[in-house]
Amino acid sequence: MATLIYRGEAYFNHGHYNKAFSDLEKVLEQYDKDLYNLGMSLEIKSNYTNALILQAKICFNLEKYSDTIQFLSKDFEIDPKNKIILTLREGAYFYLNQYNYAIKDLNQVLEIEQSNATVIFLRGEVFYCLGCFHEAFVDFNEALKIEPNNIDMLILRGEAYLNLEHYYNAHSDFNKVLEILPTNVTTLMFQSKIYLSLGLQEDLLACMNKILDIEPNNPYALFCLSEIWFRLEQYNNVLNDLSESLRIEPDFVSALILRGTAYFSLRKYDKVHEDFSKVFEIESNNETTVKYLLDVFNGLDFTSMKHFMIKSSKKFEINNIAAIMLCGEEYYIRGQFDYSLLYFNKVLEINPNDKTALILSAKIFFNLKRYENAFRYLNEIIKAEPDNDIALFYRSEANFKLGRHKESHLNTEKLAKILEIEFNNAFILYNADINFKLRQFNKAISDLDIAINLKPNDIEMLILRGKTYFFLEKYDLALFDFIKALESDPNNIFILLYINEIFDKPLLLKNSIFINFDIEVYKYNILLHYQKLDESLNAYGNYILGHCYCSGIGVEKNERKVIGVEKDEKKAFEYFKKSAEMGDDKGIIDVGHCYKEGIGVEKDEKKAFEDEKLTRNLQ
Template sequence: MIHLKFQIVCSFLILSFASGCATYKGKLKEPVTQKKEYISQAAAKEGLPQDYRAYYHYLMGLINELHNDIEPAIKEYQKARLYDPKSIAVLKNLAVVSLRKGDIISALDACEESLKIDPNFISARMIKGSIYSSQKKYESAVEEYKKVIEIDPQAKDAHLYLGIIYAENKDYDSAIAMLEKLIKIEPNYVLGFYYLGRINAKTKNYAKAEEHFTKALEIHPNFLKVMEDLGLVYQLQKKHDSAIDMYKKILEIDPLNELAHNMLGEIYIKEEAYDKALDEYKKLSESLPDNVEVRIKMGLIYYQQKDLMRALEEFQLARAADPKNGKTIFYIASIYEEMNNYEDALDEWLKLLKIEPKSVDIMLHISQIYEKLKKLEEAIDIINRAIKIEPNDPKLYFYLGVAQYNEKRYTDAVENFKKAVEMEPENDTYHFRLGITYEKLKEYGKCIDAMKKTLQLNEDHPSAHNYLGYIYAEMGINLNDALEHIMKALEFESDNGYFLDSLGWVYYKKELYDKAIEKLEEAVLLVPDDPTMYDHLGEAYFRINNYEKAKDAWEKSLKGEKNSAIEEKVKKANKLLRNKPRK
């Protein structure tokens, strides 16, 4: 997006002198005379000093200005005023050098003095307008520029600056009207077309902006700022080929132009031409080796290409240039996670937390990494830290409940899920997790209530349908309803092994053992390491007296989790196999 910040910059013209002035270092000796001599009447019309002594100090002031000696210039103009206090040229130059020194008050005073002498002195009003505009005293600035136009209706700069002020204050209609008057006064006034283009871009009239920028380039073909903005307008209109051509022209004039390389990179990324985008950012990185944003963009392209090591290298280089850049640390941490290097990822997230010590989101992410590292107590501790910062945030209690659930602290988990539900009762996920925790505590009635509430809030919640069906099957009740819920779940995820296990278990409870075995076999193929699924499969085989397969299924269940009840089932199957008559 084009960000338009309109700033008024006043240019002040200084009288030029013979070439010797530029290198002059000495002092002129003031001529001695007893006579009052005056400068010509032509000089008087220009507001130049009429007293020869005033004119001498005026010239000395100009020479000091040419050498950028501001303090001596001020002193010379002040001496000139002693001999000719009514010279508006002296006052104007005094205002200019005071402004360069940063002495705004003295500059305004000089302008006011000159306007007492000549209220139609345009230069003084232009300087005042510039000062007021820089101070954001826009009403006063507008007043000065309007007076200039009253004095001289053809005053181009006054029209320009008024247009810019109107735009700065979002009065775009007045800004456009003023700038259109300007280009009628001077049809080749390039800044008029340039600012018209910027205002139309700001108001999203991109076609008109393109027209004005194009006209500005006809007048001044190598105006880089216009070329940059026209390239951006092409991009906003999705004219990517035109934008590419414009940015390439910019780079012919200015090979190190940062905006052109950046914008070319962005266009190539959108077109998924990642190698071309990399070329642009590499050129930038050669001239700006410590530019963090360029390194980050290169890193993101490598990340997109799944070249994680090179992405990591770019992000590390970005970090070297700016060690406390949170964005860089975030990307480094993300790559470590992508590599399943959770220890290093954790170190990076902890560094990020030092930069943003009150970030609840960072604390939550760290808790999830702790869980992946099986450091459940640390996960719980950091979530409790987050709760102290944001005690009324329901998601914190939810994630605390999740961590406690994973640590098999089901009673504690229930309490925190209940808090989350109380704070945000319309969140179906909170009700669902509360329900599955009740199932772990074998509080099946409460589990059923929670699942029904979940489905009331979100009837398309496949896991809630599955859980409700499974609980009905586990309890041996409402088996037709159970079948209906699980079939609904499978409409959403037909290859979900857990849902197929639930379906097989319903068939088992309905004594449809062949159907049960078919679905349970599919389930263990999809989820080959779940002890409960193999237990279910073993039960189904046992019911059709296939004790060998029942035993195999239960032994696989024991590989995943030691369970005394399953061990007893294996013993029972072995006993039956030993007692089975031989053919």
């Protein structure tokens, strides 16, 4: 039996796990027979324990952690005080993320041997993985008190500090390691991460050079050095170091991405394409790769782009929806709809129900005024998602464009159902606009009532309902909506104009609802707000100012209220003239009227005639 164990151990040490396992199985078969032998010696028990431990180690090395635990638990029944069993089982629990069981085993070891630095440190690692950082560092510190120069422990504690961004403590641990072993490349790499995080480029460069003195062909050190050159915009140095790194490790994705980015900065787009295409082959879902491949499009003219797409088309034949979709969206943004449709159709071949591809395809045909084609995509969305407000919106508008007013109109019940799912004021505004065009004002108000109940302070809804009431000559209800909208946007001149029109209706002034409104102040505000408009750009604003000064809207002086200015026909003419010069047809008409009647300017029949002739041409 002992011979089998020794041979099994020899096989294990040479990595011949199957042969080792076979010998150990024979030992355990004999153990099962001897189990009922009351005279079984301690030596035999020890042999069986060792056989189980070896089997567990084989499973551990093969990453069969559940089997490892099974063998060790059986062994634990024979020898519950065995530190090797407990420590090895803890390792299996650790890799299975069963941290509480791992801590339990380590605690049992520490009951047997309280000052075991390795076990204390291992427990600290488990606490760290659980996020119990205080307990972790208590154990790390305790272990290093016992073994202050243990390089592995110092590196691991330094790494833990580094991950928590405690750079000073991490640097201190790494420095101590380098005092003991100056050529430890792992420690130098960790130090370089500290310098990189803190932006200490000179220290980082010195650290990288140390690593390369020790290991001239270290691809990761060459990569880190390239990052420094990249930050300094020394792209030729970047390319030299990364090319060497990739010669050593050709599939080093981070190096390929950085080199591709450097080529991009140098506008060497073919080289960008080569590097990122290779990344795409290695990691087809790498979003950085897709982004740069799309950015390359922006550096190419249209002819070069078509050539580029032919070169890269094979890369996008794979079933990567995210990549294909991004390409389609890029062409959509560029307005190159034929290309974008090719990509969207490819997406729909892979996933016929992809909502984004369906919506964008429908929008393309809508923009091209090919409404029947748009229906095909919109109907697919609505079939899968009957209450999709975007699809319903576009289908409704497409019907309206085709003159199918009845089909384009969504009833109030349907609209209410959509709104329960997602509030969309653009949708309601459009639906209300259809009702306006159909002269169905009451239906418009019905829809808007639902919307305003859901969103009482929505200014667009309030204005639209106010306008609807205004058309129905329900001026009192219109006024309430306009006043509420004005609370949210006190500088909205269009609201003030509607209020002014309501106040200009003399019969209404006797209505009790106007008693609490200071009409003169509202009219004066109209003038003030229009004076704030950029007169050099806003033709309509100049026309309104002219109208205010000519008709006395907001300009009648009231000494008691300290508002207003004198009515001024000359200013009125100046504003009408500015408006006319900027092409406003109403301004042209009023300039002609001023010349004809001598308002703010001397009468001039010839100029009046010219303006009248220009007005007729505009009509």
